[in-house]
Amino acid sequence: MRRITITPLYVLLLGCSSSSPPPTLETDLGGLAVRLWSSPARLQVSDPDGRIVFDGLLGGPVAEGSPPLVAAAVRHADVAWDTGFGTFRPRETAEPWNGVARFDDPRLAGDTVRFDLRAEDGATLGSAELSSPAPGELLLVLRAADPRHNRVSLGFACTPDEHFLGLGGQSWDVDHRGRTVPLWVQEDGIGKDETDDYQGLWYIVGRRHQTHTPIPIALSSRPAGLLLDTSRYALFDFCSTDPARGRLEAWEGELRLHLFAGEDPARVLRRVSDRVGRPDLPPAFAFAPWLDALYGSDNVRRVARKLRDLDIPSSVIWTEDWRGGNEGPDAYSLDEDWRVDRDLYPDFETLADDLHALGFKFLTYNNTFVVRDADVWDEVTTAGHAIRTPAGDPYTFLGVTFADTTLIDLSNPAAVAFTKDVYRQGLLQGADGWMADYAEWLPTDCVLHSGADPEAFHNLYPVEFQRLNRELLAEQHALDGVERLFFARSGWLGSQPLVSVFWAGDQQTDFSPGDGLPSVIPMGLGLGIAGFPYFAHDIGGYQSGLTEPTTRELWYRWVTLGALSPVMRTHHGRSARQNWNWESDAASTEHFRRWAVLHMRLFPYLYRLAEIAHDTGLPILRPLALRWPAWEPGWTATDQFLLGDRIVVAPVVTEGAASRDVRLPPGTFFPLLGGPPLTAGPDGATFTVPAPLEELPAFVPAGSLLVLLPEGVDTAVAEPDTDEAVVTVADAGDDRELWVWPGGEGATSEWTEVGGRLSYRLDGGPIDVLPAAADWNGTPVPFVERAVTVTGPGTLTVGPVTVTLVGGSPDRTVVLRFP
Template sequence: MQVQISTFEDGFQLDFAGRTLLRHSPSCPALVTARGDARVEMYRGNFRIEDAPADVTAPNAWQVEGDSILLLRDSAPVARLTLAPAAVAIEALTAGHDRIWVHFHAEPDETIWGGGEQMSYLALNGRRYPMWTSEPGVGRDKSTDLTRIMDETGMAGGDYWNTNYPQPTLLTSRWLAIHLDSTSYSVIDACDQTRHSFEVWSPKVRFELFAADGPQDLVSQLSTRFGRPRALPDWAIGGAIVGLKQGEKSFDRLEAFIDAGAAVSGLWCEDWAGIRETSFGRRLFWDWQRHETRYPDLPARIKALNERGIRFLAYANPYLAVDGALYQEALAEGHLCRRLDAEEPYLVDFGEFDCGVLDFTRAESREWFARRILCEEMLDIGIDGWMADFGEYLPTDVRLANGMDAMEAHNLWPLLWAQVNDDAAAMRGKQGEAVFFMRAGFSGVSAHCPLLWAGDQSVDFTRHDGIGTVITAALSAGLVGNAYSHSDCGGYTSLHGNIRSVELMQRWCELAAFAPVMRSHEGNRPDDNLQYDSTPELLACFARWSRLHAHLAPYVRHLCDEALATGLPAQRPLFLHYPEDSSLYAVQDQFLYGADLLVAPVIEQGATSRRVVLPGEGSWRHAWTGIDYVCGTHDIAAPIGHPPVFYRTDSAFAPLFAAMQGIMAG
């Protein structure tokens, strides 16, 4: 499809696939350029980014030159738009101008989605979203005491737009998608209902365009563009992964889960390389080799688990603690990022310990980390999965081996980190069998990362940082190519007296069972918080929902096959299958699990019922009572242990779904 240009009295219009893309006139310019003056501050993965643009220039004349449009200001060239099939490239022509604002056309009632993995809002309308990978923050709500405290102690409170995984892609309810093909700092601005704006910190930008007759085809096109992840292996979807971090005692604790009747597919011990205690809580020792004292004879332990059909998972990230042996090895071989003003390695404070940053712009360094650590230290001793953590912390004042500006490289880092992990799996022929999961991301991560996780939610029900953000994260990320998402069952961040409740633990099980992978986490302060093996009741709760999760494995396999064939994610916003109903466009507290299951988790503290939207026509069957409900909005009872779950009676998997009632009753 070609971008088309047409003119009107004092301006021009660009159309794509029969849709107005932008309209430009001197009184309402579609493009503005300026000279930026950035100030960037980072503290432990939290960023404060400000700009003071000068010499802001809006064109007041234009002329067509073949496949391009020259924009002028008082006869002086300001910018050039170059049209191509399904793309528009823009270059600022004023010397020193490195900021571009582009205002795409919007219809008054148009809804937009995208922005990568968003935690607070599925529909982006009415807000600005900086595209910059970072820590999401703790609390993420400026009206709360927790966010205020975290802001005061390290810029760490966050806001609604902070995310580990931004992506400058937007989708609209005209079934049009616009993608900024750049790793530069940018902002999607949806505050003005008459336009969708991009602010880009670069003198050159390129926008890719996609159009379809409906959302499913649009999502499919985007998943083809950014890369579809491989299908998850049977072991990952066939039971729960139990997260424990108590050294050798973890193996004994695992037996209690099994004795309680849990369906266990994996044991995840993120402390396999050792621990260190900090004021934040129990942190890991960032030297990625097994800790012989904490986990003696780990390869034999792994082999014994494998013989019982249980996989062992570990942890790694792209940084090395200065007091570890691998740091010295990386330093000697030139694998670390350097300071701008010296040959010394650039060190980052990760919270009471310093680390070197792997320079993944060097092919040799990517190969070294993949081979030396992920293969030799992990895959070669039988580890079948790991959390590939972080990726958001690249400082903007490091010197990179390939000469790339760190402001441009910062958003690229999660993609390079995903490639390193994928390369390691390829080196050992384990792609599609070994599973690593990431929180950080940017455009293209889905081609390499088999599984997302939603990051470090607070252990609560809060609107912007609690259990409900897991749903929004999965739905938003799924629209831009990521088929599989999951979360830390039980939540992660416990600070300033915020600790897990029994209710939260129970409700998180109900949610986690309806994700492709179910995995628990002990959190950052395990000794202060409830664990699933803290009481017989919690252990029974986890075991019951793990069995239900395992029971759904045939359906999840179907969803994996569908994701490979079409790019559709496992967890879907309701409008993906019911686009004719605009009232569904902003629904983010329930989801379709494939086309045939509807899940409405309870994400409000103390709630014993909730309002549920059953979309489409006909009826949906309540999974726990067998009662059929007509489509529409209903108040559904939701006692603990019975969250609202419905299925289509005409589904090929209806017998499988009907059997869920017996599992939960048993």
């Protein structure tokens, strides 16, 4: 039953001596307690356990020239946009803020609380409503009364120890406390400045928070979730101008904020993803290594054959130059045609068949640029499929090839159909998907077929591009049943259910913070919080325009990070001939093979994590706070993460390092690949660990088990025409290897896979010294190099430890290893 209390104003005026008068209105919405004060205006929301989910600021006026750190505020502003190479600089001319001083006339209308927004002098500034779309979720809507007011701000209090994660592909920070973050889809830039000030070559070098995936979703450590539902430019001020006060700003006359509560951060993220939608579960082949190959049919075949001959597992060959490429003195650039280049790939269809026979999916490349000398220019511009100028001509700008370029108008159904038809030709020729690149460049002053405001459509352009790709692959799958995927780098609200694999974009080929190797971890964590769980990045980096090509050291470090990422994927990079890669020497080939084998063997773990992400919204790449929310470093670390729920990964992202500090929460942790344990006290601890060039520090909590494939699996592709010599995941059947790290007394760890058909459980511990033999279903089995081999389901007993295997074939082989 809903409880509502409305306190008359005269009661509030009758000598309330307390500094905190009773609320004007109290009610329950969606299982959350709502308290609203009329004068001064204030809103507070608590969960069933009394934890404050949202604590609004007090109402009042806003001093001229100051940020509106009050309950709410509205104003008018004009903006002019400067743009260059996909980067946008807003120049705002704004009137003073009108601060909301009172929430007047609060009333309950059905399941909605409504109230008026008034200034200190009683002028009506707007209206507000509060409702609950789902349990544990509130929707707060503020609407400006004056149609000229196209900026709305909402203020909130920050607790002293509060952290704010998310906001999409942010490359500097994981915790955004102390920052004001502008959100607008645009190029990342080449390199990153430490500030958001537009200075120097602002259209080339990125700003601190400039990203192609700015997502207005944040996770607070309260815990609580914030989702600002807008298609326009937005600002999140996380206590940057005042350590106790923050605010959100929408560049339109309405602010729509979804608030999410939960008993822990994981529950909050589930509710957030329930709201925005979750992506399809990617095909299994996504979770085995991907390798790029280019320079024509013969070289692509050579690469594929070499991978199989050297037992380097891989499920994907992706070929970016299938539409053509050009060799420059220091870079390899792509043609911007839309159809296969028959000079480089005269037998594209046969090449696709050959790759399929070797157990590879064959991915290519597409984007929405239409360049003046491209093969589709006349078709697009004659049919009116391009964005336009006010005069009705194709809107052109200087594009990535430094030639006149326009964009497909994705607001035009005919243009979308044309694009699908051209892309479909690649599928019918044998491609299994592609990189869906760019989509950040839509000008704010173009004319769209739909008549939509291009400033409002700008952030939605990548969403519509992703919708096109997803629809096309679904249409083709309905006809032929072939598993395919596309992967993307740009996005906004609405992208979450449309894109399976998201990659981090074009990092620099160096160790620089903000845009080099270190930027990958913050981006992956921020994207995971914002609803993109299937994360990839370019091993070795891509952009070398302002730095040196990929070095041996950089590439070695990036390979190890790639192996312990959800998706392991190489890229040749801009300086394709100069960049260090897996074929640079024999040692590099072996380094890549070793880590690709580990990634392939982790397939049962990664695929189950993908299923969990699809079902619950929990990302695969996670901040440590999702498992240890009370441990503060888990909210702030930019150079460590959890892969799933049980592998703490601490990549080396500093040039020249031979060791690194690793912060671990309370407990005992074992090195993933063997070694003595580390034990952290009640507050956690920092350990300096060795990190040779070929290694990556990674740790597993005591009381864990990890399920792996046996060695020797080549691919996760299982097609009828795959050569018998290629070993697939299906060929491994139910055979597995378990790595077991017993915990203390009463410790348990569980895992399931194959839709729950196979399950595993570890109980008990610890084991100080392994005995000579273990007990398997009542029969002694000897340890050989700290491992036992058993057949079928059953229970293994080792002193105080039991490991139970349920399901699977009675003749399955399982190796249980105690590293």
